[in-house]
Amino acid sequence: MKGRPELYTSYGQDMAFLNTRPKRAWTGGLVVLALLVPFLITDDLLQLLATGFVAAIGAIGLNIVTGYAGQVSLGHAFFLAIGAYTGAALSGSETGRVIGFGITSLPIWLLASGLVAAFFGVLVAPVAVRLRGLYLAIVTLGLVFLGEHVFREWTSLTGGPGVGRPAAVPELFGVRLDRDNALFTAAQQLYLVMFVLLVIFGVLARNLVRSRVGRAFAAVRDRDLAASVIGVDLTKYKVLAFAVSSFYAGVAGALLFVVNGFFDPGSFNLLLSVQYIAMVLIGGAGTISGAIMGALFITLLPRITRELPAVLPFISGDATGAVTVFQLEAVLYGVLIIVFLIVEPRGLFGIWVRIRNYWRTWPFSY
Secondary structure, three states: OOOOOOOOOOHHHHOOOOOOHHHHHHHHHHHHHHHHHHHOOOHHHHHHHHHHHHHHHHHHHHHHHHHHOOOOOOOHHHHHHHHHHHHHHHHOOOOOOOOOOOOOEHHHHHHHHHHHHHHHHHHHHHHHHHOOHHHHHHHHHHHHHHHHHHHHHOHHHHOOOOOOOOOOOOEEOOEEOOOOOOOOOHHHHHHHHHHHHHHHHHHHHHHHHOOHHHHHHHHHHHOHHHHHHOOOOHHHHHHHHHHHHHHHHHHHHHHHHHHHOOOOHHHOOHHHHHHHHHHHHHHOOOOHHHHHHHHHHHHHHHHHHOOHHHHOOOEEOOOOOOEEHHHHHHHHHHHHHHHHHHHOOOHHHHHHHHHHHHHHHOOOOO
16 A cells, blocks of 8 residues: 555565565666676676576575475485486587587576486485474485496596596577677676576575465474374475476586586585575575575685685695695684584574664654
8 A cells, every 4th residue: 555565465575575665776787787787897707606696506506405395305406417417418418528418598408407307306305294303404415426426437428537528518598608709708697697597596586485385395394293294295295306406406506607607517516515505594494585695605715714824824725734724614614614504593584674673663662
């Protein structure tokens, strides 16, 4: 109603995607800022932000199965690898040293990467019906080690350790996005495409978790026995959660390969899975915005730690020192997870909510 923007006269108004004026203003402002960024910063920073956007897509997928459906998964790196190598194989040269089918259209190989990863997610999902908690986490952890062995030995697909293979070719409407043209640099094009894809997948995930399916996920997460009693099909929704999560991971894996340009089969290891767990927990489990915040935070963290050797002499920038930035990064993931779980379980999103609520009621913040 006019003059009473917070007064809703229907359930549809209350459940609208952007149901308040401040939300619409903030969202519009962030979109405009994101579209201006490519013309304000250097290409190396654009590549870093593009990596963060892609990581956010993968983190949203993990958040769906872990944060919303309550199924602990440590095997996200396995599904990322499946997506990466599916996209690379489909778009690779047909006469190259590794498998290739020459399909360079981005929508085709990107969709296929997600679907193949989702297929493997569906194969794993029945285990989630029988197991829960730590037992399920151990089973999904096994996928990472199994995947490492398979991808290391399947050299016709991955190129082999230390050699690798070319990433998928990002071609859209006949334009190669990984090459400079008269209007944009390659980094600017990849940044804009990854941002648009993040918006699309973020909106799709947000609508999914607000639907009946999302409410079923939450019921399974909170208490699966009670959910079963009230009529929630546990098998159906656990399988669906793993399928959606794996689809997002496959898409993210293919795009990460494109942005970074090279991946060794050993790159999809336990540390990568821990990084995605850190994104979800630090950003805020059970929130789409939190997954995006956590992904950007974890992606930008190495950029900050790389500057520490100039400030702290006892930290080495290469692998020769007693304490290296690489060791420090691995330690920081664990420390940050512990700190956020103890101090702020809702993560960065929880901090943002507190700040927003404080200023919303200021100066009557009591």
